[in-house]
Amino acid sequence: MSSVLPESSNLGSLLKFYFIEIALCLIALPLTFAKIFQKTTASVWWHALYQFFRSVQWECLSSSSNLNWEVSLPSTLSRDRSYLIISNQEGPLVPLIVRGALGRKITPITTPLRHKKIPNLILEWRAWLDEAPIYLHLPAERQTNDPQGTKEQLAQVAEKYKNLLEQTRSLLLLPEKDAYGRDRQLLRNSTFLYTPKPGELIHATLMQNQTWHSILDVTFHQEKPIRFAWQWWFGGNQRLLLSIREIPFPSALQSSSANDVRRWLSQFWKEKAEWLETLVTN
Numbered sequence: 001m002s003s004v005l006p007e008s009s010n011l012g013s014l015l016k017f018y019f020i021e022i023a024l025c026l027i028a029l030p031l032t033f034a035k036i037f038q039k040t041t042a043s044v045w046w047h048a049l050y051q052f053f054r055s056v057q058w059e060c061l062s063s064s065s066n067l068n069w070e071v072s073l074p075s076t077l078s079r080d081r082s083y084l085i086i087s088n089q090e091g092p093l094v095p096l097i098v099r100g101a102l103g104r105k106i107t108p109i110t111t112p113l114r115h116k117k118i119p120n121l122i123l124e125w126r127a128w129l130d131e132a133p134i135y136l137h138l139p140a141e142r143q144t145n146d147p148q149g150t151k152e153q154l155a156q157v158a159e160k161y162k163n164l165l166e167q168t169r170s171l172l173l174l175p176e177k178d179a180y181g182r183d184r185q186l187l188r189n190s191t192f193l194y195t196p197k198p199g200e201l202i203h204a205t206l207m208q209n210q211t212w213h214s215i216l217d218v219t220f221h222q223e224k225p226i227r228f229a230w231q232w233w234f235g236g237n238q239r240l241l242l243s244i245r246e247i248p249f250p251s252a253l254q255s256s257s258a259n260d261v262r263r264w265l266s267q268f269w270k271e272k273a274e275w276l277e278t279l280v281t282n
């Protein structure tokens with residue numbers, strides 16, 4: 001039976017993990033009404049509580065006897081800086097891990113919402129409460145046929161990024177863009193990473209005159225694929241790597257061109273793949 005059921009301590013941390021998820025939804029409801037009635041502090045409270053609860057969930061994960069975590073965090077992290085966080089994405093739960101590991105160490109983290117024709121109402125609701133920027137993919141044909149409309153839409157998005165920096169918040173980008181859910185072999189950039197997409201990075205770096213203090217390079221690897229949180233407790237023993245490095249904000253992302261950003265991201269991902277391979281083989 002011990003090979004099927006988690007240990008009592010694991011079961012307790014699993015239940016605590018999901019109770020926190022329910023608590024987040026319950027807290028979001030009154031804050032939603034507060035924001036509707038123009039209470040400017042609603043999003044501030046949401047950011048603080050969201051970061052705190054993700055940190056507690058991270059403690060639940062860290063204490064699981066099934067998971068052998070190898071974590072490396074820089075000692076220079078500060079709650080007075082805005083960071084641009086760039087992470088690979090081995091599964092849909094990576095943003096939760098990043099928010100949890102960094103939740104009590106840096107400023108509130110926001111992730112851009114990707115605009116879709118059929119929106120996910122839950123994600124739209126949380127992004128609205130989070131005051132997250134929206135990533136818009138504007139086809140060349142639309143930009144040509146409606147340049148004024150395109151300009152107005154991009155200006156609205158740029159204002160969101162500007163607000164992030166003015167409020168000293170951090171931004172999490174996942175350039176692999178859910179590639180783990182598609183054909184893995186076709187989208188592989190290396191043994192471990194998927195081909196990165198530069199769109200969100202272009203938006204985040206070229207749409208405002210201000211810039212983030214530095215980049216936090218997050219590299220995550222798990223031996224077994226995980227799509228649902230309960231698999232961390234029921235999926236058996238496995239090794240998980242989480243390496244976070246702080247690097248200076250590169251000149252290629254400061255008021256450059258979209259092509260400069262693309263070239264920088266391609267080279268960055270190549271070096272990241274080599275770094276991850278070193279971590280895994282050690």
